[in-house]
Amino acid sequence: AVLLMIVVGLLTGLLCFYILSIGNRPGKEILTAIKRNQFYVVYQPVVSSSDMKIRGAEVLMRWKHPTAGEIPPDAFINFAEAQNLIVPLTQHLFELIARDAPALQKILPPGAKLGINIAPGHLHTPSFQNDMRALSAALPPNYFQVVLEITERDTLQQKEAMKIFEWLHHEGFEIAIDDFGTGHSALIYLERYAFDYLKIDRGFIKAIGTETVTSPVLDAVLTLAKRLDLVTVAEGVETQEQAEWLRAHGVNFLQGYWISRPITLDRFLAAGNEPAKY
Ligand code: C2E
Ligand code: CA
Numbered sequence: 001a002v003l004l005m006i007v008v009g010l011l012t013g014l015l016c017f018y019i020l021s022i023g024n025r026p027g028k029e030i031l032t033a034i035k036r037n038q039f040y041v042v043y044q045p046v047v048s049s050s051d052m053k054i055r056g057a058e059v060l061m062r063w064k065h066p067t068a069g070e071i072p073p074d075a076f077i078n079f080a081e082a083q084n085l086i087v088p089l090t091q092h093l094f095e096l097i098a099r100d101a102p103a104l105q106k107i108l109p110p111g112a113k114l115g116i117n118i119a120p121g122h123l124h125t126p127s128f129q130n131d132m133r134a135l136s137a138a139l140p141p142n143y144f145q146v147v148l149e150i151t152e153r154d155t156l157q158q159k160e161a162m163k164i165f166e167w168l169h170h171e172g173f174e175i176a177i178d179d180f181g182t183g184h185s186a187l188i189y190l191e192r193y194a195f196d197y198l199k200i201d202r203g204f205i206k207a208i209g210t211e212t213v214t215s216p217v218l219d220a221v222l223t224l225a226k227r228l229d230l231v232t233v234a235e236g237v238e239t240q241e242q243a244e245w246l247r248a249h250g251v252n253f254l255q256g257y258w259i260s261r262p263i264t265l266d267r268f269l270a271a272g273n274e275p276a277k278y
């Protein structure tokens, strides 16, 4: 019992130290983690619904924290945004992607789409355009199609954002509206901004096959996407039934555990370009 108390005491102490160290040095944790190479990326394949062939991958960040273990991106991205560290973190992300790019060329076909999540706040920083140019310059020329995935969650600053979108297109980037259907802003964004892709949030996909009548909202989203000439990507596809339904309803690309979980570059290379093996 004494031993147990000592162990519990030590653990509590460690936990407090950890929490305090975050509290006292806001943000420093993330900068240190960048220096110590604690961030890494995983890739989740995206396939064409018509032939299930791989057409690209979404890049997802991971933090392997020495004491806290794997910290999910939902947690540290918000933290980084709050600490004004989303720019250095994204610059680091770009470096990681550029480092992997030559290997990715072995698995992904020419023109493959690389989906990269961009925090809306980053768009409006002075370094954004330079960061994007640096990414382009660091990637093999004319091979990948970079697609920036931007959520509608946060308010894009209107006029400025439109100009930035124009610039991005001019530089050869494409833009996806991410998590569509979950934000506060909704439809007005679609009319106003020149998105290329619409990523249907997995909340809508979940309903397929579980309800006798599929979501009328999902139907409306698909109609809308078609009217606005947006290429559609379904995320969170977990069953064959969902994949078949989406394909039958004209959704262009599929992403989700049914095709593959996000995987490390090594596993990706080992699997080759055969989705069945992921
Ligand atoms: P997201 O952009 O919507 O990314 C898709 C999330 O859904 C990923 O979670 C992915 O692992 C998960 N997912 C994919 N397929 C399935 C499925 O079939 N079923 C289920 N239940 N989940 C699936 P993850 O990797 O935890 O990322 C969470 C969020 O964190 C991302 O959501 C994105 O908003 C953000 N994020 C991740 N990496 C980055 C990054 O490098 N930069 C920024 N700014 N945000 C990032
Ligand atoms: Ca995304």
Ligand code: CA
Binding pocket: 178, 179, 199, 201, 235
């Ligand atoms: Ca998403």
Ligand code: CA
Binding pocket: 179, 201, 202
């Ligand atoms: Ca999501």
